[in-house]
Amino acid sequence: MRNVLYFSFLVLLLSSCKTFSKVAANNSITPTKDGYIAVTNDVITFELLTFGDFEFASSKHEYKKLNREYKPMYRNIIVYGVTKNPSYEFYVVVGKLQDRSYATYYFKSIKVDDKYISLAISKEAPASDVKFIMDNLKALFESEQ
Numbered sequence: 001m002r003n004v005l006y007f008s009f010l011v012l013l014l015s016s017c018k019t020f021s022k023v024a025a026n027n028s029i030t031p032t033k034d035g036y037i038a039v040t041n042d043v044i045t046f047e048l049l050t051f052g053d054f055e056f057a058s059s060k061h062e063y064k065k066l067n068r069e070y071k072p073m074y075r076n077i078i079v080y081g082v083t084k085n086p087s088y089e090f091y092v093v094v095g096k097l098q099d100r101s102y103a104t105y106y107f108k109s110i111k112v113d114d115k116y117i118s119l120a121i122s123k124e125a126p127a128s129d130v131k132f133i134m135d136n137l138k139a140l141f142e143s144e145q
Contacts, residue, residue: 021076021094024058029079039079039092040140046112048092048119049136051129054081073105078117088125090133093118106130112139 023043031052032038039048039056057063057080063072066082067089076094083089096109097118105120119137121130 019060019072019075019077020058020063021078023094024078027056027058027079029056029058039081041078044078044094044112044115044117045140046092046110046117047136047138047140048079048133050081050090050133051083053085054083056081074120086124086126086129088122088129090119090121090125092137093120106134108134108137110137110139113141 023041026042028038028040028042030038030040032049035052037050037052037054037056039050040046055066057066058078060072063077063080066080072080072091074091074093074097078092078094080092081090094115094117096116097107097120104123106123106125107118107120109116109118117137119134121133125133
């Protein structure tokens with residue numbers, strides 16, 4: 001019995017630490033009429049507005065196409081975005097991020113329903129881009145308390 005519990009815990013632990021979250025498959029990435037890109041998710045109901053020159057990944061396979069040299073900085077990624085001019089990246093992840101990379105990323109966390117999601121933007125981003133993207137990470141529906 002003890003081995004069964006240990007094995008169950010191990011499977012749960014390993015499945016919860018995937019690079020991309022299962023909810024990433026529910027991402028919708030669409031252009032807006034203003035020339036921005038809206039990233040939304042049907043499961044974790046949030047919206048992120050970004051600039052139109054980003055490329056996005058919602059899976060490890062897509063990430064490798066965009067960034068072959070480096071492994072992702074985080075786990076449980078909902079969406080990864082990268083732009084080349086100026087060159088910087090961002091991650092939206094399930095949960096609150098730990099402070100292990102404060103030297104290289106800016107952070108914002110919001111509560112969506114009963115979960116937190118976090119945005120991490122690399123510090124290479126211009127200050128105006130950081131402000132715009134952080135200001136445009138929003139929950140689509142308020143939690144019912």
